[in-house]
Amino acid sequence: MFADYFVTGCRTKKGFSVILVPKSDNVETKRIKTSYSTAAATTYIQFDNVKVPVDHLLGQEDNGFIVIMSNFNHERWAMACSVIRWMRTVTEECMKWANQRIVFGKPLNQQPVIRQKLAKMISLTEACQAQLEIITYQMCNMTYAQQSKLLGGPIGLLKSYATRCAHDVADDAVNIFGGRGLTQSGMGTVAEQFHRTYKFDAILGGTEEILADLGVRQAMKLMPKAML
Template identity: 45%
Template sequence: HSVFDMSPPYGSLVPYGEPSWYRGDHDSPYYNQSHRDWRDRCRKFVEYEIIPYVKEWEEAKKVPLDVYKKLYKAGLTPCVVGERGFDFADPSVAPKPKGYDVFHELILLDELSRCGSGGVVGGLVVGYSIGLTPVMNFARPSVRDRVVPACLRGEEFISLAVTEPQTGSDVASIRATAKLSADGKHYIVNGEKKWITNGIFSDYFTTAVRTGPEGMSGISVLLVPKGPGVTVRQMDCQGVWSSGTTFVEFNDVKVPVENLLGKENEGFKVIMYNFNHERWGFVVQAVRFSRLLYEVSFKYAQKRKTFGKTLIEHPVIRWKLAEMARQIEGAQGWMESLTHQMCTMPPKQAVLMLGGPLALCKAHCTKMFEYCAREASQIFGGNAYTRSGLGEVVERLYRDVRALAIPGGSEEIMLDLAVRQANGQYKMAMAGKL
């Protein structure tokens, strides 16, 4: 495949309605035939197994559990937790893509996001990507080898439980406690967790608890099974209805000491290890959601007439569409550049060097998502204010904006983090330490 290969465009015929490498007259150094084959597999699944049911699942506020088994059998679930996920998959599952890299995961998340629902995407992948990944990376082999395959198969479910009623982006201030039992065989967990995605149907909670002094040096992470003392209550939120956002209470919950992830009082490292990956996931969703809002707006502008003209014939509407496309194309390039660094940079170095850029990119992309949702609403007018009909996708995504802008670090926290890291790197460079 070369830049001179004028193959037909893939997917939407709307200019800028798909990433540039989908277009037949564009080439990219990031993607090869393996990525194109994987894209085909992902799109087929989303078109037939997800998109027709999005409204039904959102209104029901849950994704049917059998969908997770279908996702697994299609060989898509393991990709959500990275290449190692395929090591825990059954031989009967569709195989790992050849030459697997992070761009395969980007393609999966991007294609899933075409469904136009943050709730459905969150319901399908968040438990795996942020709840199961720490188990895969930090659990004892006996725990890992039991929990990871069962979750990937869709037989059991997991969620990340860090956020509390009084503690969001300030992770070091969590209050939930875990105290060692008298016989030293269990941790006794007490506390509350809030806004826990997938929590309502989870069998396990990857839980941040306080086992030591105040601050980050007193935090541990436990894999808490759902059992006596664990109470869950689904929350009624503005958006992402089908993601299973949950309030969780732990009352004297006994957790085997074997379920400690990493070392005691070193849980902050466990949490931080996956933060870049979590924020990158929000970036991918925000870019595709923005692109989808642009695409449906462009199509609507071809048909809707005002004052004897279609909307696309009005300069003000063309300006809105151009602004959306301009931001989306720029964000796509930034996202792909950072994804390339995730492919090539050693993991420990990536945790340090990509934290600031990914934080900045997340803030940029969620602001763009909010902008595109607003402009799409303006183009659709009253049709964007109803939960069905022509503007259904626009109405739903507008409600989902905050669920990307706040979790994983609010825009304010992300912007501050990026500049604090930049300032630290500048001082080190000036001192000749870089």
């Protein structure tokens, strides 16, 4: 909604190209309402006889797929960072709530079923964090060419696994908070917001199924052709 330029993939004579389209009277935008936030400015964009200067081509003509793919690793890594940070925050909120919430005269954390949920949330969060730190180290020490060749699959698997873990953490968090987990104010605010919005990370940048398949296909691609 607020963009002055639109990075746009389009078909060209021999393939697919990416161009930078300036905002003009021929570019119409309409806000798309989502379950997340209007600040994301999710938009339906319509081009009506738009002309673009030749020098607004990004990358090489007919090789636009490379331009788009070059951004995916860092985008998916950043989304994994975000969702894992959220998982840690939500887990912390659940631990504080379970410690102070009194049920039948006892703190909620005296219930074995609640401690099991917390144990699961902690384990999933720490597993994702460890995988994230390993990949982050590799990103900081590999060349860009090495990252492009070797890290697409692992980063895809990280994001796929992290968002699947987020699903379980969000679900357990709302159950721990009970009715408070459905409110957008008070102590249940964080759990409610995460449960409502974690799915964005599971969809944007590539869905869980697509990224899991990418990780396996890349791993298989690098295997020897024959095993004795």
